[in-house]
Amino acid sequence: MQGTRHRVVIVGAGFGGLYAAKALRGRRDLEVTIVDRRNFHLFQPLLYQVATGVLSPANIAAPVRAVLKRQRNVRTLLGEVTGLDPERRRLNLREGALEYDSLILAPGSLTSYFGNDGWEQHAPGLKSVEDATRIRARILSAFEQAELEQVPEKIRRLLTFVVAGGGPTGVELAGAIAEIARHTLTHEFRTITPADSRILLVQGGERLLPGYPPELSANAQHSLEKLGVEILLNHKAVDVSEQGVLVRSDAGAEQFVDSANVLWAAGVRANPLGAALREATGCELDRSGRVIVEPDCSIAGHPDIFVVGDMAHCDDGEGRPLPGVAQVAMQQAAFAARRITERLAGRGQGMPRFRYRDRGSMATIGRASAVAAAGRMRMKGLVGWLAWLFIHLMYIVEYDNRVLVLFQWCWYYLTWNRSARLITNPEE
Amino acid sequence: MQGTRHRVVIVGAGFGGLYAAKALRGRRDLEVTIVDRRNFHLFQPLLYQVATGVLSPANIAAPVRAVLKRQRNVRTLLGEVTGLDPERRRLNLREGALEYDSLILAPGSLTSYFGNDGWEQHAPGLKSVEDATRIRARILSAFEQAELEQVPEKIRRLLTFVVAGGGPTGVELAGAIAEIARHTLTHEFRTITPADSRILLVQGGERLLPGYPPELSANAQHSLEKLGVEILLNHKAVDVSEQGVLVRSDAGAEQFVDSANVLWAAGVRANPLGAALREATGCELDRSGRVIVEPDCSIAGHPDIFVVGDMAHCDDGEGRPLPGVAQVAMQQAAFAARRITERLAGRGQGMPRFRYRDRGSMATIGRASAVAAAGRMRMKGLVGWLAWLFIHLMYIVEYDNRVLVLFQWCWYYLTWNRSARLITNPEE
Numbered sequence A, B: 001m002q003g004t005r006h007r008v009v010i011v012g013a014g015f016g017g018l019y020a021a022k023a024l025r026g027r028r029d030l031e032v033t034i035v036d037r038r039n040f041h042l043f044q045p046l047l048y049q050v051a052t053g054v055l056s057p058a059n060i061a062a063p064v065r066a067v068l069k070r071q072r073n074v075r076t077l078l079g080e081v082t083g084l085d086p087e088r089r090r091l092n093l094r095e096g097a098l099e100y101d102s103l104i105l106a107p108g109s110l111t112s113y114f115g116n117d118g119w120e121q122h123a124p125g126l127k128s129v130e131d132a133t134r135i136r137a138r139i140l141s142a143f144e145q146a147e148l149e150q151v152p153e154k155i156r157r158l159l160t161f162v163v164a165g166g167g168p169t170g171v172e173l174a175g176a177i178a179e180i181a182r183h184t185l186t187h188e189f190r191t192i193t194p195a196d197s198r199i200l201l202v203q204g205g206e207r208l209l210p211g212y213p214p215e216l217s218a219n220a221q222h223s224l225e226k227l228g229v230e231i232l233l234n235h236k237a238v239d240v241s242e243q244g245v246l247v248r249s250d251a252g253a254e255q256f257v258d259s260a261n262v263l264w265a266a267g268v269r270a271n272p273l274g275a276a277l278r279e280a281t282g283c284e285l286d287r288s289g290r291v292i293v294e295p296d297c298s299i300a301g302h303p304d305i306f307v308v309g310d311m312a313h314c315d316d317g318e319g320r321p322l323p324g325v326a327q328v329a330m331q332q333a334a335f336a337a338r339r340i341t342e343r344l345a346g347r348g349q350g351m352p353r354f355r356y357r358d359r360g361s362m363a364t365i366g367r368a369s370a371v372a373a374a375g376r377m378r379m380k381g382l383v384g385w386l387a388w389l390f391i392h393l394m395y396i397v398e399y400d401n402r403v404l405v406l407f408q409w410c411w412y413y414l415t416w417n418r419s420a421r422l423i424t425n426p427e428e
Helices: A015-023 A044-051 A117-121 A129-148 A152-158 A168-184 A214-226 A273-281 A326-344 A381-395 A399-415 B015-023 B044-051 B064-068 B129-148 B152-158 B168-184 B214-226 B273-281 B326-344 B381-395 B399-415
Strands: A006-011 A030-036 A040-042 A061-063 A074-078 A081-085 A090-093 A096-099 A102-105 A109-111 A160-164 A198-202 A229-232 A235-240 A244-249 A254-258 A261-264 A268-270 A302-307 A361-366 A369-374 A377-379 B006-011 B030-036 B040-042 B061-063 B074-078 B081-085 B090-093 B096-099 B102-105 B109-111 B160-164 B198-202 B229-232 B235-240 B244-249 B254-258 B261-264 B268-270 B302-307 B361-366 B369-374 B377-379
Touching: A006 A015, A006 A326, A015 A030, A015 A102, A015 A326, A030 A326, A044 A129, A044 A168, A044 A381, A074 B129, A081 A273, A102 A326, A129 A152, A129 A168, A129 A261, A129 B074, A152 A160, A152 A254, A160 A168, A160 A235, A160 A244, A160 A254, A168 A198, A168 A214, A168 A229, A168 A361, A198 A235, A214 A229, A214 A361, A214 A369, A235 A261, A273 A302, A302 A326, A361 A381, A369 A381, A377 A381, A381 A399, A399 B399, B006 B015, B006 B326, B015 B030, B015 B064, B015 B102, B015 B326, B030 B064, B040 B064, B044 B129, B044 B168, B044 B381, B061 B064, B064 B074, B081 B273, B102 B326, B129 B152, B129 B168, B129 B261, B152 B160, B152 B254, B160 B168, B160 B244, B160 B254, B168 B198, B168 B214, B168 B229, B168 B361, B198 B235, B214 B229, B214 B361, B214 B369, B235 B261, B273 B302, B302 B326, B361 B381, B369 B381, B377 B381, B381 B399
Parallel strands: A006 A030, A006 A102, A030 A074, A102 A302, A160 A198, A160 A261, A198 A229, B006 B030, B006 B102, B030 B074, B102 B302, B160 B198, B160 B261, B198 B229
Antiparallel strands: A040 A061, A081 A090, A090 A096, A109 A268, A235 A244, A244 A254, A361 A369, A369 A377, B040 B061, B081 B090, B090 B096, B109 B268, B235 B244, B244 B254, B361 B369, B369 B377
């Protein structure tokens, strides 16, 4: 029986991969294998809350095996993809090889330093659980070190936080750091005054949240400024060192900001699997390394290979690539899964086009403050925050995590206390 | 004003140090400084639940600053003690020096490999949050690797778990691993059968839980055996390598157990600060490096220096040292704090004797199964477990953590699902 089933291999258990597997639920004619380097699905939109001490990593992670255990046609493997052989339809893992009939690649993206990889050690990005606990340790250690320090300039440097990048992650990080400094740490220090911290948000474009409606960008900026965040628009971080960050305006003016805490939310690049795919299939990549896919998310000349999510450069129908957000990945995954089952049924001979249904975008600024856009609706402040809260809870995969997250949000709402404030793995 | 206050410096924010600081609450004539290498108080009795995926580290950790923020006479410092100068009453930190009038040392203990430090990499101990997440990663990775493995002997080795040491930590770890294998992972794997795992508990003495009443030792053994744990009494681990562990019986018979998962709960040694203290004051240490203290927990010739908790060798009045448990540390801390305030008040000239009030001991075997002894009371099974649950919740320092822990225990009770099942920091 096993030999006759159509083998679908899925790479990645993020929003793309996990939802592809789920979309193939109940299909006994399929043998689905999902491979990821990690043993858990990570709810990345809330990673900044781990980095800022509200939630624990496990609250936003769900073991892939546990999520898919009732789906008997799925096998979960912890493995690392090293390449593929499209002629023999084999995916190479460090742990061995997998044969496939259809392949769905959804490996996601990484932080990009635009070629300056040396910046990473001074300005961590936020993509993994380890990134989040590293940033959390860095933020908390800065206050601890400042409390022990005597020299005013050194204290100043320790209490200066610079977030590079004014997209959702940058906005959320800056807002959360401001709340830590102004609210959470009140009364906890005897020498320094955490509320005196300087929080700087550096954004290359002319407004925050560039993908959002302009009025929400303005609202986010206003809300952050009320929290005491300094916002530098039309500025870029052009050099990062142990001492701080060099910022340049579009007009060419430069300033060096002394800071022990530079956080990087300024760019992403595609997973290096894209390059391996180009080598194996001759597919085209865009400037950030994403695979330029056909209208149906497959790659040119290989209708059995689909690329979905952050690694796909998928035209939105107007010549621009779709954004790297969870909704795009999930919808593409469902689309690719349907393509596979339709072809198995002898249908779907043409090349249908994937169409993205934009359900909206949202970002939190802080406690009881968020911006959200859905169709023509615009929500701000408490209303936006409640919408944000509800939507995010809905998409967290496991029920118990939903309850834990909700409780911790309520607790934070009532007390400003962020209880997941651990400095772990301090050797870093 | 500050110069006239009596300066109390506390080293360590475990049960000893934190309760010493709390015992000095409200004393405006004191200037208390608490120093720890970590920024959180760790509820160590539940660390095995982090190592086995029920709880997250933050659930059993409380930021020291947050706990003490309302206690205005306390300053919290994140620092590492490097030594002390008792003549000048200075404590040296890597970050500088602290002057004291009274000193309370409560730095705790470390895992002991009885001189075979090379075993540590193959058989991690369980003392820190990092230890716990490392053990968690090792247990979970073993099942993941076994699912990818073809060779039966290798699968067998991956699914063999050996816990060295049959005290509370060993008993709790072995029981939890058995439940993971027999219950939590059911239906999650397609190739291996986690329930076939072999779990071995190696105990040097003639019964488990040697400090407990014999009938509870017997009950713990019986309950573990029902969970499928093999128990080797009167056996010791005499060598540990990457391949597994060599076990020798008291009669001298040896067997090598192939295992990818050897966990170490067989011994503790005192914090190395004990040796620094001996050098500085000439105090005596016992075989495991603990400081032999005077009846009032001070050290000979230095009535201003107290040692409490796991680093103290404190006679129980019958020639044996008190056990290294939280209750002893907390009671000694309160006693030392009282000695300091009494002397300040001009009282307490003699040498009163610290008397430990044994409130009982308890250990969980698994879901709805624990043993507990308090005075002449003996509790087992569900009753013991409810007592255990209530007592442990009571002593968790922060309210929100109590709620989170209780919810996760209920969740586990109902579903067998351990949701904090993350393999993190996989480079290790």
